[in-house]
Every structure is written in C-alpha cells, then in structure tokens.
Amino acid sequence: MEKNQTVDMLSGLSCPVPITDYKTVLLAHGGGGRLTHQLIEKMFLSQFDNPLLAPLHDGAVFTLGNTTLALSTDGYVVNPLFFPGGDIGELAVNGTVNDLAMCGANPKYLSVGFILEEGLPMEDLWRVVQSMKSAAQRAGVELATGDTKVVDKGKGDRMFVTTTGIGVIPPGRTINPRNARPGDNIIVNGPIAVHGIAIMSVREGLEFETAIASDTAPLNGLVDAMFGAGELHVLRDPTRGGVASALNEIAGSAGVGIFITEEAIPLTDDVRGACEILGLDPLYVANEGKLLAFVPPDSTSAVLDAMHRHPLGRDAVVIGSVVQDHPRVVVMKTGIGGTRVVDMLSGEQLPRIC
Amino acid sequence: MEKNQTVDMLSGLSCPVPITDYKTVLLAHGGGGRLTHQLIEKMFLSQFDNPLLAPLHDGAVFTLGNTTLALSTDGYVVNPLFFPGGDIGELAVNGTVNDLAMCGANPKYLSVGFILEEGLPMEDLWRVVQSMKSAAQRAGVELATGDTKVVDKGKGDRMFVTTTGIGVIPPGRTINPRNARPGDNIIVNGPIAVHGIAIMSVREGLEFETAIASDTAPLNGLVDAMFGAGELHVLRDPTRGGVASALNEIAGSAGVGIFITEEAIPLTDDVRGACEILGLDPLYVANEGKLLAFVPPDSTSAVLDAMHRHPLGRDAVVIGSVVQDHPRVVVMKTGIGGTRVVDMLSGEQLPRIC
Numbered sequence: 001m002e003k004n005q006t007v008d009m010l011s012g013l014s015c016p017v018p019i020t021d022y023k024t025v026l027l028a029h030g031g032g033g034r035l036t037h038q039l040i041e042k043m044f045l046s047q048f049d050n051p052l053l054a055p056l057h058d059g060a061v062f063t064l065g066n067t068t069l070a071l072s073t074d075g076y077v078v079n080p081l082f083f084p085g086g087d088i089g090e091l092a093v094n095g096t097v098n099d100l101a102m103c104g105a106n107p108k109y110l111s112v113g114f115i116l117e118e119g120l121p122m123e124d125l126w127r128v129v130q131s132m133k134s135a136a137q138r139a140g141v142e143l144a145t146g147d148t149k150v151v152d153k154g155k156g157d158r159m160f161v162t163t164t165g166i167g168v169i170p171p172g173r174t175i176n177p178r179n180a181r182p183g184d185n186i187i188v189n190g191p192i193a194v195h196g197i198a199i200m201s202v203r204e205g206l207e208f209e210t211a212i213a214s215d216t217a218p219l220n221g222l223v224d225a226m227f228g229a230g231e232l233h234v235l236r237d238p239t240r241g242g243v244a245s246a247l248n249e250i251a252g253s254a255g256v257g258i259f260i261t262e263e264a265i266p267l268t269d270d271v272r273g274a275c276e277i278l279g280l281d282p283l284y285v286a287n288e289g290k291l292l293a294f295v296p297p298d299s300t301s302a303v304l305d306a307m308h309r310h311p312l313g314r315d316a317v318v319i320g321s322v323v324q325d326h327p328r329v330v331v332m333k334t335g336i337g338g339t340r341v342v343d344m345l346s347g348e349q350l351p352r353i354c
Numbered sequence: 355m356e357k358n359q360t361v362d363m364l365s366g367l368s369c370p371v372p373i374t375d376y377k378t379v380l381l382a383h384g385g386g387g388r389l390t391h392q393l394i395e396k397m398f399l400s401q402f403d404n405p406l407l408a409p410l411h412d413g414a415v416f417t418l419g420n421t422t423l424a425l426s427t428d429g430y431v432v433n434p435l436f437f438p439g440g441d442i443g444e445l446a447v448n449g450t451v452n453d454l455a456m457c458g459a460n461p462k463y464l465s466v467g468f469i470l471e472e473g474l475p476m477e478d479l480w481r482v483v484q485s486m487k488s489a490a491q492r493a494g495v496e497l498a499t500g501d502t503k504v505v506d507k508g509k510g511d512r513m514f515v516t517t518t519g520i521g522v523i524p525p526g527r528t529i530n531p532r533n534a535r536p537g538d539n540i541i542v543n544g545p546i547a548v549h550g551i552a553i554m555s556v557r558e559g560l561e562f563e564t565a566i567a568s569d570t571a572p573l574n575g576l577v578d579a580m581f582g583a584g585e586l587h588v589l590r591d592p593t594r595g596g597v598a599s600a601l602n603e604i605a606g607s608a609g610v611g612i613f614i615t616e617e618a619i620p621l622t623d624d625v626r627g628a629c630e631i632l633g634l635d636p637l638y639v640a641n642e643g644k645l646l647a648f649v650p651p652d653s654t655s656a657v658l659d660a661m662h663r664h665p666l667g668r669d670a671v672v673i674g675s676v677v678q679d680h681p682r683v684v685v686m687k688t689g690i691g692g693t694r695v696v697d698m699l700s701g702e703q704l705p706r707i708c
Binding site: 108116160168 | 371372373376377378379380381382383384385390393394397398401402413414416418419420421423425426427428429430431462463465466467468469470471472473474475476477479480483484486487490497498499500501502503504505506508509510511514516518520522705706
C-alpha cells in the first residue's frame, strides 16, 4: 500500500475512482465500444460535465463572436504506420476533417501534435509529413500549428499523432445525434469494414488477389453536397466500433429504435471473405471515409441523388430506418429472414486500428 | 535495402528527407533547443509553409467570421506523471492556456487527447482527470471535447496528454515575436527554472529543506492585467529550452539584439543550489507559469505595477532590453562583470520535462 499512501500524500483523491469494475486501463477502453463509453460516461462526463460534451458528438459546438464553430480532436496510434491505401498522417488529417464534417462544420484549420519515439527513422517522419500535406490540400484545410515531443526508446511506438480541428458551421445546420426521428432513413455512402480489414490483412499477412486498401478519405465535400440537396438530422462516421456501435450510440442519444436490413448493407467480396477468414463481423469493423446519414423521408431521394453524383458517394444506399419500436435498441433483419439485436461492440475487436 | 524498397513501393518519397545530418529522431529533437528548431524549419515549415505557421508563435492566429482566434496545441509526456506542485493534467491545461495567452488571446475552450498505456491504474487516470477539471476552473476555460486511445503495454509510458486550445484575441492586441523593438524592456514575472528543477529533484532523489514545487499556473489573468496597463510587443512562456532559448527565438524572429543582466534574473536559493548540484545552467531549465514580456519604455512602469498587484506577478522584474547591436544574438552581462553570448539550448538538457 505504499504507493497509495504516496498518492494520498501528494494530492489526495477527493472522491472514489468511478470505474470500480476495472482497476487498470484495458485495450478495450480505447476500442470504441462498451468500455470506451463506460470510461467516457463515468470518468470524463462526471468531471467535465458541460453542455458541449453532453451530446456525445464527434466534436464540441459553440459560438464565438457571430460564428458557430466546431472543435474536434483525435489521437492516432494505428499500427502499422503505413498500410495499403494510406498512413497515419493521412488518417490523422482525414479523421479530424470528418469529425468536423459530422458536426455539420466546414473544416478550416488543424493543429498537429506528434509524440515520437527516439530512434524513429527521419524518413518515416518525412513520409508522414508529406502525406499530411497532401491530405490537407485535398480536404481544403490548413495545418496551422503543431508541437513535437520525443520520448525515450521503448516508451512509445515510433509515432503517435493527435490532430485537432476547428470548423465553421453555416447558419441553419443543426446536426446532432439527438435529432434522429422515427421515419428517418439511414444512408451509408459505400461498402463498410474496408479500413479495418485493410489494417488486419497487413498485420495477419493475408493475401488477396488485389490488396484491400483503406478507404480513408475526407468527407467534407460529400457532406456539403448532401446539405445542398436536402435536410439532414444526424451524421456519423462509423470508425472504431464500426457501424454497429455508431448506430447504438445514436439510438441511445435520441432514445429511438433502429431497424436495418443485412442484405442492404454494402460489402465487397474481398472484405466479406476476409471477415470470414478472420472471424469478424463486418458491422463491428472500423471504417474511414464512410458516413451514416439520418435523413427524413422527404429529403431521402434528393440526398441520395446528390451523393451518387459525388465520387465518395457513388455507392450510397439506404440500409435501414429509425422506428418507434424498441427504443435505444438496434435490430437487424438477417439474410436468412430472422431478426437479431445488434449490440454495441463489447471488448476490443481490433486494437490500434486508427 | 529491403525496407527502403518497401517504402518506395508503398508511397514513394517525392523529395529527399531534409534532415540529412540525423537519420533518426533523437531525444534532443523534442527538447526545445537547436535540434527542435531544425526539425520545425526543415521538416514542418518546408511542407506546411503558410502565413499562420511562419511566425513561429506559440499558436496560430486567424479570423473566422468577425472574430480573431488563436489555436495552440501541445503534447505532454512529463515523467513522472505526479510531482511536487502539479501533475501531467494540470500541466496540460495550464500549458495550452498559457500558449494562447502568449498570443494575446483569452483562452475559451480546450480539447484533450489521451494516449493511455494498457495497465495504467484507473486511479492515476482519475487523479489526472480531477486535476484537469480544477485547473480548467482556475483558468476559466471549458474542456469541450476529448478522445482516448489505448496502446498495448510496453508501447507507451502510462499516459500522454495532448491539449489544444482555442481563444479569442480582443481587437487591438497584436502580439508577435517579430514585434520586439530596440528599447523594449524585457520583464520576467518571477524566479526562473523552478519547474525543471522540481522535476529533476524528484527524478534524481534530491532532498531540500522544503521540496521545490513546480510553478505551473495559468497566466491568462496576469496577461489580462498587463494589457490593461500598457502596450506589449511580445509575450513568451519560456518552457522547454528555458529563458535562453526563448530569448534567442525572439531575437531571431525580430532580427534584433538582446542584452540581459545576470544579476537581475530572479532565482531562489533552492533552485540555485540544485542547479549547482546538477550542473545545470538555470537559463536553460524549463519553466511553467513564467512569462517574458517585451514592453516599450513608455509602458514599462505601468505594466510592472499591474504585475506586482497580481499574485502571479508579484516578483516581476526587468532583466534586460532589446538593443540595436548584435542582431539575432543574446548577450548577458555576467555576475563577475564580463559579458558572454547566451546561445540557444543545443542538445537535450532535461528529457520529458513537460
């Protein structure tokens, strides 16, 4: 107990640790599923409770002067650093751009924090920097400021990148997971589970006829086109925890039921095959460059049309809808005709996927 | 060469790595001295060159709508996580608050990115979260959004924290390191080298009559009082690399000479003693809760008076001035009457001090 005595001496805990069922941090606390949510709710929201954090959005929304802004941050710890279709730098730019877009914001400026492990080849850092530059240009954002720290060899893993973005929300856009309404159609912009399988294929040494490449991409242009076409209630990029966890979050936030149809969910043959080999359910596999949109019935066909005209929305389809039944529960009609509850990811399916 | 071939196959380097004298990242690249500057200039500015990054400010300054904003980010990798006078959480809040204040901004919202090592005691995370909450309250900022990633045991070091802050710059404030002008007096708000020595004392097991406690503190209130009293040209918090590196950065940015007087630089007896034992020059030791202000002669006495009335400025003194001679060089009149050039920190004096 000597350690605890030191703890008390130095600062003292003013109240008991709220996560009593886990004494230490597990990989699953970062996995985007049930344990991540428990950590956020019990540890962070209990201390930082404020109207900005409460919506469990992809970012915070606030007004400064006459402008409504969104602020979003994400750490990137993906392993490996370089993979088919992208690298940690591109992921870090696109991921934060997309979190802002999912708040209805036009992303403007990004900050970048590097935590480098001593001994990292300069060439690897240089490749990542070049990749961030081109990703920022593609997304139309500026890398405005940054910071670099170096930790001793063995105390990091080559490179961690944290990006934070600021964007402007045009007047009239009110995107919020709480806005999901019975009747809303749920659209996905293309095949799911691609990013997670691309990373896993590299790690597991799986070979396919053509390599599965990550679908990382900036979605702000697609989102702009969608706003131009009709009304949107909720936007969400189903990254860690996959489509299943994202839908559960939204069902929980809005207090609504969600019904999806397995056969409607787009999946490439390669990804389907890899999921079978790896024993993974594609609904729980991480995506990049994919979004879920909750669109009222009136606007659905116009929004779908606009998506189909955009390179990143060509394969957009409706995969389900919001229902009045089974509030806070996601139910799926399976391929063989039955229905099953689709729960949030529990545990860590794929560590360090982003 | 197999690795390089893979590199080229995957993405290809479009131009040679600019840091040819170092093949890998060294601890000193994160130390805030000469190698940090080389990395920023050769690697980051060459790719991200834009008017926001160019001033080498503590943050980026831009206008959205009718509001001028500052954005700043910093990673915190301090070891140990808990130390006399503070912890990584308090440091992460105050550090980013201060970087914004050094741009002349009123800090408003912070984002927090945690990178946790599997196995971190929940209690340690909880202490840090509580500490961030109270630091945010003291500084008057809101923790608006966050992210948590977990890396496998042995691939991190318990906890890294990256905070990013957004603040509003009131009309008429134009703080920039380029604004240093011959004649400006250079004020420091109190004894230097305290934070670095507090950390080193713990690491080295040094004992003093009373423990040296970190001087971490939010400086936005003090800065507000200073703006209320007179004109300010440059503000800088001399963290990594210490007072010497900060003065060299400003002398370089503005193309001016700086002359300081050793006897004027405030130093406590404990810190002086510890520096002697550890063989450290206090001018290169990291500070928190300290600022350097470049103030035109007309405003100096009013600004000093305002500082003396603030708890964090009670010991404020003039330590030197900007001169026309020796542009870009910092010269110090030593205690024994001679003069010497005070260079930027070269190498890494104190790894993982913040």
